[in-house]
Amino acid sequence: MIVDQLKLINFRNYKELQLQFHPKLNVFVGENAQGKTNVIEALYVCAIGKSFRTNKDQELINMSSKQTYIKVKVNKVNDDKQIEVALSEEKGKKIKVNKLQLDKYGDLLGTLNVVLFSPEDLKIIKEGPGERRRFINNEISQIIPKYYYTLNQYNKILQQRNKVLKNFRGKAIDLEVWDQQLIDNGASLMIYRRNFIKRIAILAKLMHRKITEGIETLEVKYDSNVKVTEEDELKDVKERLYIKLKENQPMELRRRLTLTGPHRDDLIFKINGLDVKNYGSQGQQRTAVLSLKLAELELMKGEVGEYPILLLDDVMSELDIKRQNYLIKNLKNVQTFITTTMSDHLNIKTDMDDKLFKVQNGEIRRFSLK
Template sequence: MLVEEVKLIQYRNYKELELQFHPKLNILVGENAQGKTNVLEALYLCAIGKSFRTNKDQEMINMVKESAYVKVKVKKQTDKVDIEVLLNKEKNKKIKINKLSLTKYGDLLGNLNIVLFSPEDLKIIKEGPSERRKFMNNDISQILPKYYYTLNQYNKILQQRNKILKDFRGKKFDLEIWDEQLVNSGTWLMIYRRNFIKRIALLAKLTHRKITDGLEELEIHYDSNIKVKDNDEFEEIKNKFLKQLKENKDLEMMRRLTLTGPHRDDMIFKINGLEVKNYGSQGQQRTAVLSLKLAELELMKGEVGEYPILLLDDVMSELDGKRQNYLIQNLKNVQTFITTTIIEPLNIKNKQQHKLFTVCNGEVSTISSK
């Protein structure tokens, strides 16, 4: 999978920009706040349908304009795909695939698969469960688009169930209908998540072992709110879910909130048996995330048959020389986009195939291409 070209019009600080990319390594170098990350954000937008920096589409539009346009040309093993996104300050965004308008954002997923690694990804380890659920949701949705629809359905049911609980004022009401719907969607989410984490955990463990020369062992576990076992099947999980809902009913009525379900799931990262969030050094936390990101690449390759695009947004400064070299040397088969303020520490070899861009105040120039 390759991004051949991107076109931006009134996107962030770009009035108009058109770039052709190298099939291997693309490096955007420049000072901070010049527009390097904006290019990566545009690629991510065309893959996921949203930004990785903001929840407001309007913020991606040039401040003095009413709309923005992004087009990405993608080359896959079997075909070519043109993805267009039109952003408008007054309307919902519009997405087209090969000039055909999409009625559902979920239909975008899978046309361009992307793995993003930025300093913000350290939140996966350092911060609360919502960051880890966000990671699961984004990744599984790319691999399995039906997960995206199941997640949306679950969230709508959860929202309605919470509304009923919040509106409770000592009156009698029945949650059974909502419980049944919540459990059906939620059970599938847990199965998808369990299977995903099982696969990515093995890949991350092997990668982490190589990076640390076998001195550290990384474990990743699915911490299900329903305590799902590896061998539990749909009906077993569903029955456990229903039972836990009934047991928590009085507490939920008191707190006016749904306390049971995959919306409270988590992931646990351990190195040599100790939880990384609480006991890992900063270096160990960074290495764990690096291992996770490299595992994402391999997992997507195994699922869809070709490597995704890798975006490295100012992440090299977060890694020491050893980990930088390991990363660069293991990206030979992956089209990669790197943003950086300084090129020298990347240690790009003269013979290494790459394209180098300089970014300054919304203007991009090609320095070299090999």
Template sequence: MYLESLKLINFRNYNQLQLKFHPKLNVFVGNNAQGKTNILEAIYLTSTGKSFRTNKDRELIKFDKEQAYIKVEGKKRYTDTVVELKLEENKKKQIKVNGVTLSKNTDILNNVYVVVFSPEDLKLIKEGPSERRKFMDDEISQMKPSYFHYLTQYNRVLLQRNNLLKKIHHHKKYMDTLDIWNEKIIEIGTRIIIERAKFVTRIAPLSRLIHRKITENKENLEVKYISNIQLNNTFEETLESFRSRLKESLEVDLQRGTTTVGPHRDDLGVFVNGIDIRSFGSQGQQRTCALSLKLAEIELIKGETSEYPILLLDDVMSELDINRQKFLIKALRDVQIFITTTEREHLNDLNVDKEYVFYVKNAIVRKEKIESV
């Protein structure tokens, strides 16, 4: 799919902005703090309803204003999609898809498909397991909104079980209710584990192939879902292994007042030529692995939805060597790409056509270089 246009009112540093996009490549050039990432952030919001930088809607609304508005018009193979968001201080955001207000804001998923790659994504490899769980969860949710509901339920049930564990510590009488929460946690948790395992099984060969190409056959990338629950062939069997793990860990759980087994403790293993890249990879290797995973996600979304997602590349081109830049653009011929960069020269070797370039200066966006504002 691709986006035809974007409209912003009082979003971040923009008063009013209206842009028509190129179906292939759109490059935003400008100095620091001018409003380049803000545009990508607005696009991302129309896909997930959330920002990739903050959980606080207030930060998205222009400092001196009470409301912000975002609208995109997207083209898909068979349909068009219009997504609008209205953000208001101290209110739930209001989302419309094709003119109809959503009763549940999570229904925004599955309309605009977006993959982002930013320097932050290095965290995906470098930081703790929660970043990698988030990667799996976000990607699966985008393709399968029901997964997002399981996750929300799981987190709620987990919180309730943990609270109960703390209470039992003081009053044994609460022990009886624990079974109810145990059953819920294993039921929903097993669904999460199975979906994640499926996701990793599919993303593994895609990312390996892409990684091979980017590294000119030098590196073999392997990704593995690492679960503390034994994955078995059927749902029932996996459920059973979760049940027995939970039983085994009861004593420890009670002592610590928290649930120590389950998908909230899982991880995604990332290996290059057999070496754990999370601990031993160079910065460049880690970045390339993150990139391969993100690009694999593009193929996966295409396979699932028959639409290519939009790719947002925030500040990453200057960090890739020219071969990797070229590979990226060539491999993604059918994908609409939004790039931000501080120097057009960073993209010089790509022969970026004038028609793709937007200049951004102090929340003003123009097709010609802006000398002063």
């Protein structure tokens, strides 16, 4: 899929902006704090319904305004889509697809698919399991809307169950109602995750092997809260969750917290058998994330039938020349948006006409290297 046009009104540091994009490559060049990431963010909001930088929608509204508006036109293989996101302090968030207002934000997912790669993504490897679960959730939600709804449902039940536990004062309490729903939704999430991780692991391994010219083997493994094997069906996972919930109950009552379920899942990354988080070099960690992102592109292509758009915020300068070249060479069929502070950092030997945008203080104009 291809984003053809973007329109912004009072979004971050843009008062008004209208851009026509190149179907392959779009490079945004500018000094710090000029508005490069803001453009990437606007595209992301149209795909996912919220920002990757903040949970507070209000921050997206230009300081001197009370509302903001984003519109993109997406060309897909079989149809075209127009996405509009309007945010205001009074009315909150309204999203329209082809002029029809959506009832639920989740209905937006899959309209415009996106893979984002920013320096923040190193957190997937370096930080706690929460980051890795966020990664899994974002990716599966984009491909399988049902997953997004199951996850929301699960989180609600988890909150309720935790509330019951928190209020526990030594008297018998009734967790049964919550347990059944926790198990049903939780097991379903775990099956989705197992299937997704199995596929992304194969693709990431392949990508990593290519990038490192066969020197490194990357493994991605699902570290699930209860065991989930390749053959397991939904009922098997439900059974295991049930048993573990019963086992954990005395401890849960003591700690007043739900200790069983996919909200405790994790992912493990290994390179040549060693844990990347603890033993990987900075470069290896970056390459592992790059492999993961390229794997996402392929997975989405396989699932959706066409490539998502790729947003590369500030990552080119963090990769060595070899990896930069590998990346660009492998993106021929993917519409890519790159931000960078230096145009000469871009080791791209393609014709750059129509692809370069100069970003300066909330304004964007085309420019040429010639």
